[in-house]
Amino acid sequence: MKIVKFGGTSLATGNQVRKVFDIVMSDPERRIVVVSAPGKRYPEDIKVTDLLIACAEHYLRFGEGREQFEAVIGRYASIADDLGLAEEIVNTIHDDLLKRLNGNRKNPQKYMDAVKASGEDNHAKLVAAYFQSQDIEAHYVNPKEAGLWVSDEPGGAQVLSESYDALYKLRDRSGILIFPGFFGYNKADEIVTFSRSGSDITGSILANAVKADLYENFTDVDAVFSVNPTIVNNPKEVHELTYREMRELAYAGFTVLHDEALIPAFRARIPVNIKNTNHPYKPGTRIVYEREHTNGPVNGIASDNGFCSIYIEKYLLNKEVGFGRRLLSILEEFGLSFEHMPSGIDDISVILRQDQIPDHLEKRIVSRIKEDLDADHVMVRHDLSLIMLVGEGMRNNVGTAARASNALAQAEVNIEMINQGSSEVSMMFGVKEKDEKRAVQALYEEFFAGVVV
Amino acid sequence: MKIVKFGGTSLATGNQVRKVFDIVMSDPERRIVVVSAPGKRYPEDIKVTDLLIACAEHYLRFGEGREQFEAVIGRYASIADDLGLAEEIVNTIHDDLLKRLNGNRKNPQKYMDAVKASGEDNHAKLVAAYFQSQDIEAHYVNPKEAGLWVSDEPGGAQVLSESYDALYKLRDRSGILIFPGFFGYNKADEIVTFSRSGSDITGSILANAVKADLYENFTDVDAVFSVNPTIVNNPKEVHELTYREMRELAYAGFTVLHDEALIPAFRARIPVNIKNTNHPYKPGTRIVYEREHTNGPVNGIASDNGFCSIYIEKYLLNKEVGFGRRLLSILEEFGLSFEHMPSGIDDISVILRQDQIPDHLEKRIVSRIKEDLDADHVMVRHDLSLIMLVGEGMRNNVGTAARASNALAQAEVNIEMINQGSSEVSMMFGVKEKDEKRAVQALYEEFFAGVVV
Structure with missing residues (x-):
């Protein structure tokens, strides 16, 4: 049925x-x-x-x-x-x-x-x-x-x-x-x-x-594209995606289908087939619980802009138990939800959607963090884009990070941030908004264009 | 004086x-x-x-x-x-x-x-x-x-x-x-x-x-080495380090001088010169407030083992305001201090020193996180090493991530985690402990050995 x-x-x-x-x-x-x-x-x-x-x-x-x-x-x-x-x-x-x-x-x-x-x-x-x-x-x-x-x-x-x-x-x-x-x-x-x-x-x-x-x-639409077609001309279609891949891609602006809508189907592990009413004979894109991944490590590239980072520096921060928790409590008080929190030894950054922070609030947040956490230096960086490489095949692929960062280096894109290590099916790069298109194009070239035989 | x-x-x-x-x-x-x-x-x-x-x-x-x-x-x-x-x-x-x-x-x-x-x-x-x-x-x-x-x-x-x-x-x-x-x-x-x-x-x-x-x-010692000499034979000496580089290196087991001891000198921006009593004519290593970086992006490589990661998966985690903060509160209750917290869309990981978690506590922590945060899946991964590339020259160097991840790929080291984006002077890779030596050697070869003219 x-x-x-x-x-x-x-x-x-x-x-x-x-x-x-x-x-x-x-x-x-x-x-x-x-x-x-x-x-x-x-x-x-x-x-x-x-x-x-x-x-x-x-x-x-x-x-x-x-x-x-x-x-x-x-x-x-x-x-x-x-x-x-x-x-x-x-x-x-x-x-x-x-x-x-x-x-x-x-x-x-x-x-x-x-x-x-x-x-x-x-x-x-x-x-x-x-x-x-x-x-x-x-x-x-x-x-x-x-x-x-x-x-x-x-x-x-x-x-x-x-x-x-x-x-x-x-x-x-x-x-x-x-x-x-x-x-x-x-x-x-x-x-x-x-x-x-x-x-x-x-x-x-x-x-x-x-x-x-x-x-x-x-x-x-005939199928989900592997990358945003307004950035890459005529990109490849993806014929099979797992739920996890779909979720990760949807997060960064990949929006053929609202991913939360699929939760009930997902919970029952029912496959979903996105098809085109005008071309019903085409295979469309299947979203499945698991798939064989024989088509390279990356199955899709998504990107989204409008992010900012709050950078906090404090000498000996690393030794302070509870610092991260207190920082997140402050953000929560301001009703801010964060995306990522990369940390160094004496510094920590929080990446969030910048439309959450109107100008008048920014100063208050900065001074609040400075005072409550006794931080040496707090700074907000604007206009970041996040680019997400997504693919189940990435899980145990030794060279994916190397290929991606090489492609970005050759396109002269400076990597502001790399977030890899929690999800097994995605790798995230933060770049300046002005570099986003160039970065996505370079990554597409690396992981998709070369696959044509 | x-x-x-x-x-x-x-x-x-x-x-x-x-x-x-x-x-x-x-x-x-x-x-x-x-x-x-x-x-x-x-x-x-x-x-x-x-x-x-x-x-x-x-x-x-x-x-x-x-x-x-x-x-x-x-x-x-x-x-x-x-x-x-x-x-x-x-x-x-x-x-x-x-x-x-x-x-x-x-x-x-x-x-x-x-x-x-x-x-x-x-x-x-x-x-x-x-x-x-x-x-x-x-x-x-x-x-x-x-x-x-x-x-x-x-x-x-x-x-x-x-x-x-x-x-x-x-x-x-x-x-x-x-x-x-x-x-x-x-x-x-x-x-x-x-x-x-x-x-x-x-x-x-x-x-x-x-x-x-x-x-x-x-x-x-004559000077600080650029890498642990028990991993790399006869490594290069570092003749100048900034305080920040010193701090980042010290964190991952780079211990010629206990970094916290330098705080009073650091606060007054007084340069520190590490020298050898037995070879006082040698220049030693100077630790300074700022330096010119003309010797490539990376100034030192440190590594340390004995880390574990707690991986938490929850569908729609990304939409849940306060999740990260509540997770860190639980860790704090158990007296655990964390090192890093990479996050995906539906998952988040916390990296910590595993000697903080005796076996009997691990189960309690896992079930506590599962219950309190209503997580779908919680898992502890043991025996990770963190490798830190440190250098002021990394700040705006487009290709550093590419060179590093290439070197690791060629050494067939799987990267479990990359943490880059908060500190401007370091980039961290998480690898399995069994791969640590090979990884450090490969990174040393890439960033130091080739520099000889």
Whole structure:
């Protein structure tokens, strides 16, 4: 049994819905289909979810929003029309959305969640109607009825553990089940949405719950790239990644799929296949629990900028028990989360995302560290980039650090920081932001370009 | 004005004292001489300090210790005899030691300190007597009378800040001042000793106090080696080191001079010259505040073994504010001090000296971390060595990491950890203990052997 999730662009038009139908019908194992709200049809288009947000905001402010409402219904109507569906489904969607918009506005967050979730919920009804119109046994499944219970955190719901047993029973239902992504119900029967990539989360939860053999995630790319294509032209595709590799890459801005969305699937060790709705015959990228690594030590390169380091120097720091802990306590007080903490003998640095530290706070943090820790010297360095080499094959590869640092030296990139030694599947280099592109290009050349035979 | 300190082997025999006399007399700037207790004359010999400890222990246990007492006095008598000194000085030493041994034993630590300190104190008197016998104006200076006040921590005294002003007045005294190393007086006028290398500390304090131009530290080596000579045969000497380089090297077992002893000199930016009493014409090694670095990026290689790492894996660890701080709190509770803390996305490692963790404690620490931090996986890896490349020239040298990791790869050494990025003058590699020698040899070859023209 496979869970098949389709993203917004895969369901943006009638033509796209037809592709989805063909994909689902081509494999009898594709039994549960998770749908997103209609996405963009062309780059300047507006997603239905964004139309719904505008609509809800208008209602919250003015008590109505005819224009915004029509824009949403217009999207569904055009898809239904294109698919030759009876008017009934559009009326259903019309009435459902109007009911939500005229619902209780006392709690604006809950109100917003209910309106936003209609994007997926109503599209699931429409998609089910299309399957039915093709004489296929298909059923829209409401998450409440199916038992997808979540915590009461609007915009950031967490699945409750009892949901898994309830959802397991979906296995026994007949026909193709069309399940709306992005939301569940709290214990008060109210709609609560997941965080961004919410439909990915729904798919992942269902995959875990029904013990699926595969979770197929259809989007609009053929595969995950080995490196950011805005830095390297036409880079190689990665056809297989482990969960750990995915996590490490996602951390440094590698964002085809939000990695946290995969946790439920990951916990059940269910493989995930990222595929392209427009090219379903292509293999896509499989994310698996473990893989054979025969393609060299590095499987992907990610990079991200906007980091800074706080450098602290204190004579005999090394002998002071508790110094690191006290330093981290201070950062915690300021609400700062840190990424890395390389240390020397008389000095220690903390690397963090610099957008956490507004200018006025920087001075306070510096003087606080200086005073509380009696530091000799405290300094903030800005505009660092972190580059992450990721690959399961790195674990016992003697020369990887040498190859990487050679490539950087030849590109005349000064290494500000190396962090290697905790993760077995990654190696991190800190460089100045101005060197980031050159560094990534050099590393790509070293580990990927040469592999062509 | 120079402070000249002589170590135990430099003062072990009459012949050695004559060398000391010649060294001091050859430079009129050598005005204050800090002396150690007589050291070993040959490898199997026993230092006077160790004889004194045995003596004090015998007195503490049995109320007497004739044999041990005679052994100490014998050492002084033989030096005095060799130098042709009058019997008077040996009598003085005899009476002084007897008085100390018959002193108050209520506080064994204080008693021990008083007896131990007699090694330096009495030798200073003997050396002064020798200078006088050569018709030189020389004076034994007692630390109490000079104002060397210290905290009341037997075996680990810290100099009190008021000492500096008092000791500054030594500048105005005439003649050569012979000052015993290793101890000062607390506010109750009791003798309290410094930690190991205590005579180095005395010299360093005096250098700071009198604002000396140079602190000469005479020992029995020609210079500091660039690498451990038990690992690399006949390695190059280092003729100039900065304080920071010294500190970083000392950390990983580079121990010609105990680095903490230099703090007072360091704070006043007084250069230190390590020289050989037996080859005083050789330049030795200068330790300076800053230096020109024209001899390549790396100035020394140090290594030390006996480290372990505690590896902690937790899914989504990276998103958890406070994780690092809570981890360090647990280690602190167990009284463990950590060296480094490399981190990945979902994992973090802590490197520490493994002799801190007896077997029975290891399990408790692991399960404590697992429970308190809800970690998915905790593992201890034993028998790691840390290798430190140290050099001011590394600061902006693009290729150093590449050269080092290449050298290690060619020697087939797997790098377990790289720590680079806080200190600007060092780069640290973690390797398995079994690979340490091979790794150090390879790094030495890369950074030193090739430099020969």
